Amino acid sequence: MAYSDKVIDHYSNPRNVGTLDKSKKNVGTGLVGAPECGDVMRLQIEVDEATNTITDAKFKTFGCGSAIASSSLATEWLKGKTVDEALAIDNMEIVEELALPPVKIHCSVLAEDAIKSAISDYRVKNGMPALELSHH
């Protein structure tokens, strides 16, 4: 399969690979996908509680190049956004940015799920209700 230059770039030089301390109250973790489906993404955000702004984001992904690129791109976009702005990220924006082919759209869906799941975890840790996560 031919990958776009942007997918190859993120795959070859993934941004923000790593792990945040999930015991911290202002760190939210989302773990989505399943090994037998061939994709598992873990996305973490660190939030400045005073400004409700995401100050750091890290990911680790088990998956194909498009899954790695989708999560790498998501971490880039998350940094500096408020939590509300992050919630508005739509998977189709990722599809467009990375020029994902139809068979790889599920990778972008997974990245959106991972963002929402991380935000939900952050909310629960801070006494807010969990998000209604729609599993695609």
Added chain:
Amino acid sequence: MLKLPIYLDNNATTPLDPRVLEAMMPYLTEVFGNAASRNHPFGWAAEEAVDYSRDQIAKLIGCDPKEIIFTSGATESDNLGIKGVFEMYSQKGNHVITATTEHKAVLDTCKHIEKLGGRVTYLPVNEEGLISLEELEAAMTPETILVTIMYGNNETGTIQPIREIAKIAHKHGALFMTDGTQAVGKIPVDVIADGIDIMAFTAHKMYGPKGVGALYVRRKNPRVKVTAQMDGGGHERGMRSGTLNVPGIVGLGKACELAMLEMEADTARLSAMRDRLERELLTLEESYVNGSREHRLPHVTNISFKYVEGEGLMMGVKDLAVSSGSACTSASLEPSYVLKALGLSDDLAHSSLRFGLSRFTTDEQIDYAIGHVKEAVTKLREMSPLWEMFKEGVDLSKIEWAEH
């Protein structure tokens, strides 16, 4: 300077040996006759070349030259062998025994005869990829006309106990056929000593051209016949009509001659390279060889790297032309049915790579491949949440994964 990508997919096809091409060249140009033309020297020259090729092939597999039926390749040979026996011996019975790890050319042909009223037993294999002789024996019935089990597996290189299988088939009055595609030209195959009645093989897996293969059909003890699957001029003792592909046949013959001359040296060199590749890659934690390491073709290894996803791995080893156990060109992932038959989980099947070496593979290429795979696997694991969990001692099977 090393040329990239490096070709290590020689179970898919091999490059043409320049000596084979040289032998073929005259038959692509000035010696163009139809081997069936009996009335002039053009035809005689072509027929002579075909007969010479039959001799070269016969020497390699220990048969009589008259027992070689030329075809377009192993897929046609498998079809002709199985369907041809099914039709020819329909008075005797309708039961065929094969194995789950056979090539699609055998499995799908068996599916076809099931539609025609045949009964097929698909024997399972153990974790090494070997069938059980006890299970074979138990599956034999008075209606069993054919046992067809491949010689060496295309994905793992596993070699089945051919002689024992043949004995069991014969004891119960059935014919024994083998798909010898990966084995012929690579390891000693002797149809008499092995007890083979019918064998499919092809030129392009042993440095010959594509589009030409053969079916060995035993002529005595017992005399085997297969019903032709194409109607026409009655070539090849009536078993396979169609004008003979003379240049291809010359190439197949030459490839067999070279295989016979060089098999011992090739095997020693290739198995040493394969073993080195394997040894080095197994220094990566959580990597596993698929299939038997004892009963195996000398030039193949199939290795799974746990906690790495197959498609991501293929992208990481872009400098190598290898095959993966994952056929994930679409959103629905389909792991290799051969590896699944060995009992591998989907994720381990997906994260496998098959390396097939050839006569033209160099030590320098193997060195590069070792470094390239190690680097890709290490990098992907550093990026893998599953690897991190494994390292922390988390039991991944206990996690409730959110399906998507």
